[in-house]
Amino acid sequence: MRGAKRDCRSCQAVSYCLCCQLTTEEREAFENLAGTRRVLRRGERLFAQGDDFRSLYIVQSGSAKAYVISEDGNQQITGFHYRGDLLGVDGMEVGMQTYTVEALETSSICEISFAEFERLHANTAGLRQQFFKVVASELAREKQRMLVLGKLYAEQRLAHFLLDTAAHLEGRGLAHSEFVLTMTRHDIANYLGLAVETISRLLTRFDSADLIRVRHRQIRLLDAARLRALLYDTEQPVVVLRATA
Amino acid sequence: MRGAKRDCRSCQAVSYCLCCQLTTEEREAFENLAGTRRVLRRGERLFAQGDDFRSLYIVQSGSAKAYVISEDGNQQITGFHYRGDLLGVDGMEVGMQTYTVEALETSSICEISFAEFERLHANTAGLRQQFFKVVASELAREKQRMLVLGKLYAEQRLAHFLLDTAAHLEGRGLAHSEFVLTMTRHDIANYLGLAVETISRLLTRFDSADLIRVRHRQIRLLDAARLRALLYDTEQPVVVLRATA
DNA sequence: CGTGACATTGAACGTGATCAAACGGAGTGG
DNA sequence: CCACTCCGTTTGATCACGTTCAATGTCACG
Numbered sequence: 001m002r003g004a005k006r007d008c009r010s011c012q013a014v015s016y017c018l019c020c021q022l023t024t025e026e027r028e029a030f031e032n033l034a035g036t037r038r039v040l041r042r043g044e045r046l047f048a049q050g051d052d053f054r055s056l057y058i059v060q061s062g063s064a065k066a067y068v069i070s071e072d073g074n075q076q077i078t079g080f081h082y083r084g085d086l087l088g089v090d091g092m093e094v095g096m097q098t099y100t101v102e103a104l105e106t107s108s109i110c111e112i113s114f115a116e117f118e119r120l121h122a123n124t125a126g127l128r129q130q131f132f133k134v135v136a137s138e139l140a141r142e143k144q145r146m147l148v149l150g151k152l153y154a155e156q157r158l159a160h161f162l163l164d165t166a167a168h169l170e171g172r173g174l175a176h177s178e179f180v181l182t183m184t185r186h187d188i189a190n191y192l193g194l195a196v197e198t199i200s201r202l203l204t205r206f207d208s209a210d211l212i213r214v215r216h217r218q219i220r221l222l223d224a225a226r227l228r229a230l231l232y233d234t235e236q237p238v239v240v241l242r243a244t245a
Numbered sequence: 246m247r248g249a250k251r252d253c254r255s256c257q258a259v260s261y262c263l264c265c266q267l268t269t270e271e272r273e274a275f276e277n278l279a280g281t282r283r284v285l286r287r288g289e290r291l292f293a294q295g296d297d298f299r300s301l302y303i304v305q306s307g308s309a310k311a312y313v314i315s316e317d318g319n320q321q322i323t324g325f326h327y328r329g330d331l332l333g334v335d336g337m338e339v340g341m342q343t344y345t346v347e348a349l350e351t352s353s354i355c356e357i358s359f360a361e362f363e364r365l366h367a368n369t370a371g372l373r374q375q376f377f378k379v380v381a382s383e384l385a386r387e388k389q390r391m392l393v394l395g396k397l398y399a400e401q402r403l404a405h406f407l408l409d410t411a412a413h414l415e416g417r418g419l420a421h422s423e424f425v426l427t428m429t430r431h432d433i434a435n436y437l438g439l440a441v442e443t444i445s446r447l448l449t450r451f452d453s454a455d456l457i458r459v460r461h462r463q464i465r466l467l468d469a470a471r472l473r474a475l476l477y478d479t480e481q482p483v484v485v486l487r488a489t490a
Numbered sequence: 491c492g493t494g495a496c497a498t499t500g501a502a503c504g505t506g507a508t509c510a511a512a513c514g515g516a517g518t519g520g
Numbered sequence: 521c522c523a524c525t526c527c528g529t530t531t532g533a534t535c536a537c538g539t540t541c542a543a544t545g546t547c548a549c550g
Contacts, residue, residue, distance in 0.1 A: 068388050072477040074396045075396075076396050089384060090384040090385040092377045092378070094381060094382070098384075099388055128363075129338065132338050133338035135337075136336065137338075137339070138384060139380070140339070142384070142387040142388070143313050143321075143335065143344055144313065146321050146391070147313055149395045150394050150436075151315075151320075151438065153505075153506090154505075154506065184527095185530095186528075186529095190395075192395075193395030195508075196530095197530080197531085198505095199529095200529060200530055201530080201531080216515085232317040398538095429496065431496075440538070441496090442538085443538060443539080444497095446499080449499090461546095
C-alpha cells in the first residue's frame with residue numbers, strides 16, 4: 001500500500017486527526033503526503049526506540065502502548081494510544097525515535113513522511129494550529145502523569161487510570177462507560193508504577209465496592225462520581241479504604 | 246520595560262534560545278516581537294495554572310520551578326528550569342496555562358507575545374526548526390521522568406537528579422561539576438516523588454560514600470561514574486547499598 | 491539574640507512489593 | 521472431546537523501602 005493515496009474522509013480517525021481542521025484543498029494536500037497505511041497485529045512494533053526518525057504516525061483504529069527503556073533494561077509504559085493519537089513527535093530534530101510503540105490489538109496506523117509534513121506545515125495555518133494543539137495537550141498530559149506517578153496512592157492511581165481512559169475514549173468518540181482494556185494487567189501495573197498483584201487486588205476491590213464491574217478485560221464504570229471522590233479526598237476515604245476494607 | 250526592544254545579542258541565553266538558529270535579519274524580527282523582560286525574585290510567580298495564555302517565556306538567567314496542582318491541592322513539581330528554557334508551551338491552543346512557574350532565585354525572564362510569535366513562526370524556517378527541537382526534547386524528557394518516578398529506587402532517583410541536573414547545566418553552558426542547588430530539599434523531594442527526610446539522608450550517604458560533596462546547597466560531583474553505575478546496576482549495588490550502608 | 495524556615499537525625503509504622511502457589515481461559519494436539 | 525500446556529490473572533503470606541512522626545540542629549535575618 002506504499003504510495004497509495006490516503007483517503008481521509010473514509011478514515012475512522014478523521015475527526016480526531018491532524019487534518020481535522022483543514023479546508024478541503026488543504027486536506028487534499030495532506031492526503032497526498034507520502035506514507036503508508038500499516039496494519040499491525042498484537043505485539044508488533046510500529047517503531048522502536050533508537051530507530052531512525054522519518055515519519056509521524058497517527059492511529060486510525062485499534063490501540064497501542066508506548067514505552068521507554070533505560071540503559072539497564074528498565075521499562076516504563078508512557079501511554080496507551082487510540083484512534084487519532086499522534087505518535088513519534090519526540091523524535092523530530094533528534095533524528096531518532098525516543099520510545100517504542102507496540103500494538104495491543106490488530107491496529108491500523110497512518111504513516112506520514114516527516115519531510116513532506118514539514119513542508120505542508122510551513123504553509124498551512126490549519127495544520128500548524130492543530131499540530132500545536134496536539135503537542136501542547138501531550139505536554140500537559142505528561143505533566144499530569146508525573147503527578148499520578150509521584151504523589152498518588154495505588155488506589156488513586158487506578159481510579160485515575162480508569163477515569164482518564166474513559167475520558168480519553170469519550171474524546172475519541174468511542175464507548176467510554178463500558179469498554180475493553182486492550183492491555184494486560186501487567187501493562188496497567190507498569191503504566192501506573194505498581195505491581196501486577198496490586199492491580200489485580202484493587203480491581204477486585206473496586207468491583208466489590210460497586211465502583212466498577214470487571215469481567216476479565218471488560219470494564220463497566222458504575223459510579224464515576226465515587227471514583228472521582230476516591231481520587232480527591234485523601235483525608236476521608238470514600239468507600240474503599242487503603243488499610244481497611 | 247514593556248515594549249522595549251529586545252537585544253538578543255547581549256542576552257545570556259542567546260545561544261540556548263529559540264532564536265539561536267536565526268539569520269541576522271530573522272533575529273531582528275524576533276527581537277521586535279512584543280513582550281517584556283520580567284525580573285522575578287525568589288518565590289514570585291511568572292504565571293499560574295489557570296492564567297490566560299498569551300505569551301511564551303524564556304529564562305534569561307536564574308532558575309525556576311514548574312509545578313502542577315490537582316483539584317485536591319496535591320502538588321507535583323514537573324521541572325526545574327535554567328537559562329534558555331522555554332516555558333508555557335503547554336497552554337497553546339487551550340488558552341490557559343496548565344502549570345505554575347515560580348522563581349527559585351532572582352531571575353530574569355523574556356516574555357514573547359504568542360500571537361506575534363505565531364506569525365513569525367509561520368514564515369521563519371529556522372524558528373520552526375528550533376521550536377520543534379525544543380518541544381520534541383521536552384516531550385522526550387518528560388517520558389524519561391515517568392521512568393524515574395515509576396521505576397527507580399530512591400537512591401537511583403537522586404543519582405539521576407544529580408546527573409541530569411549536571412548535564413542540563415552543562416548543556417546550558419553553566420558550571421556542572423560543581424553547582425548550587427537553588428531549590429530546597431523539599432522541592433527536590435517533591436520533584437522526585439520522595440519525602441524530604443529521604444533526600445536529606447541520601448545526600449548525607451552520598452557524601453559519606455564520596456560520590457558527591459554536599460555543603461548546604463553547594464554540590465560537587467566527585468564520582469559521576471559511580472553515580473551512573475548506581476543508577477544502572479540494580480543487581481549489584483556499587484557502594485551505597487539500599488539496605489546496607 | 492530571638493524567631494522562623496530549612497535541614498538533619500532517629501524510631502516506628504504502613505503501603506505496596508515480593509515471593510509463592512493456585513487458578514482460569516485459550517489454544518494445541520492426541 | 522479431553523488432556524495438556526502456556527500465559528495472564530488471582531489470592532495469600534511475608535517483607536522492605538520509604539513514609540510518617542517527633543525532636544533536634546542550623547542558618548539567615550529581623
